[in-house]
Amino acid sequence: VSVLLVEDDPEDAALALRALAMNNLANRVHVVRDGVEALEYLDRNPAPRVVLLDLKLPRVNGLEVLRRIRADERFRILPVVVLSSSREEPDVRKAYELGVNSYIVKPVDFDQFVKAVTQAGLYWIVTNHPPAVSG
């Protein structure tokens, strides 16, 4: 698994998967539906290349997930990209303060959405060279 997609909205998840599939990245994506699941998945599985994290999540929200990821010694340097509908400055600032690697605002326009998700997926899975993650 290269990408952990944390997304509660199944349609948004489907759209993201589709965007990744258009670049043959879909088979390397695992989708979880909320923050608790995301943390459980990370705890039990090898670390993905990147975590695509929505902020508005049931139970444990995205920023809290991010905080716990960074608090865990194993995932301190795990690449995390926020993929959110929010372009609110406090959200952006908080995410960066918690050590996010990138912040992408989900566009409404599908073409733009596809473009954004594709770019992020390609960049983090193909272009970027991450450090070896233990655990």
Add this chain to the structure above:
Amino acid sequence: VGFLRRLSIAIKLPVAIAILLMLACGGVAGAAYFEVRLLAADVAAERLEGAARMLADLLGPSFRTRTQLLQRTADDPRLRQYFVDRTPEAAAAAGQVLEKLTPANGRWAIRVTDVGGATLLEAGERQDWGPAEATRATLSRPSGSFSVDAGRESVYYELFVALRTPVGDPLGHLIERRWLGRSTPALELLQGMVGPQAELLIGNAAGDVWTDFTRPVNPVPVALVNSLVTASPAGVPLSLRGVAVPESPWVVAAGLPTSEVAEPVRAFLRDAILITLLIVAVGMLAAFWSSRRLTGPLTRVTEAAEAIAAGDSQGSGPKRGDEIVRLASSFEAMSQRVESSHRELAMMVDELEDRVHARTAALEAANSELEAFSYSVSHDLRAPVRAVAGFAKILLEDHHAELSPDARRCVEVVVRRTNQMGQLIDDLLAFSRVGRQSMGRHNVDLTQLARAVVEELRASEPDRQVDVTIESLPCIEGEPTLLRQAIANLVQNALKYTRPRDGARIDIGAYPSPGEHVIFVRDNGVGFDMAYSDRLFGVFQRLHRPDEFEGTGVGLAIVQRIVQRHGGRVWADATVGAGATFYLALPSVKEAA
């Protein structure tokens, strides 16, 4: 004058009263002094005139009887006979006649002269008669005129009568010389009557020779016959009054030392000054006392008023029983009313403030609720809209072949309209963000800000030829991100609406206005109809059709919101087809946002 004004009433009043009393007393005393002086002079003049008149009455008859005696002697036949005979016997007989004239007392001499003035016969004290010219000089003066003798030690007078023949031919003169004596009983009596201080004088009416009956004295003015004069016949200043002795060439005068005449006047003056000082002192004390009584309550009223002015409205006036008390009691009533109205006012202010606070809190709550609502609504709307747009797009792309052309057109509309809806939501979120953005207080250099904005926006449309000028803009205090957005929106608008122009031109400038800076963004674009200018800054308000110019109608609403948060104003000026100018007036002294 300024010094006088600063003095307290407690000092001014007694001083003023003392000055008034002094003026009044001084005036009265001065008038009385002149009156007294005139009176004293009158009294002295009367007394002296009386003395002089008595002297004249004493001397006048003796002058007359002596002249008559001489006249009778001159008619004596024995004297005439001497002129006829000129014998020693005749001389002896004539001499006997002369000897008979010897007076009871005093120095005396008598002689007979011829017409030329030569002495023929003489009797009495031996005298050096001098030359005939001296005799002629004596005869040229009135009979009885005084002369000073050669030794200047004594004064004598000479009476003379003419000697004639029975038919009237002149023969010569009978001339008697007499010395005045102080020791005549009459003179002593008179001296006793007028007092030892008095001086009695006699002299020629011509004024040349004067004597105190013993020796010659300095001549005194003959005006003393009519009035009191001051002169110093013997060294001491005298007030003199004279009387002419009837039928004689004599004037007699009585005098008193001037100091003695003025003595009662001086005494009066002394008393008057003493009384004046006494009155002034008493008046001043009384004025001081009463002004203290007067200003005491005033001082307390003033102090109470000052206390009230300083915020303590418990001040109360003095307690006493006249105009001052009425003033004080009305003052007290006033101060109570002032206090009660202060209280009422304070209560009203408190109540108003409470109301304002309550209203403000309610408004703020409503406002933040509304903003939170609009934020979450628009935020939550994005996901479904994105899903609709996304799946419609998938339908078009993945199931293209399965859709009829009509179905494809329908799905294309769905895609276009959902994208438009997404844009609306984004703009709405941007608008609501302006309200939620925290307000920093930074110095913002608008010139730099405008340059950066223009550069960025030009980069987004690199193919366009737009002439942009940026004048020197002021530095103002505000939130940089918001101000940047406002300028960016205006420049973006200007770029958008100049798109149909070949020579597109945008001017960014500023001018000062009282208390604020006005920044303007002027373009030569399509402009708009000023009739709709009131809708310009409303949310989702558009003056152009979507197929003319893209946009959702939020940009200018955001500009207005930003400017309002900075305590400023925004307005526009435009002509259809000739361009538009947008103005931002921002306070030059920052007010609370």
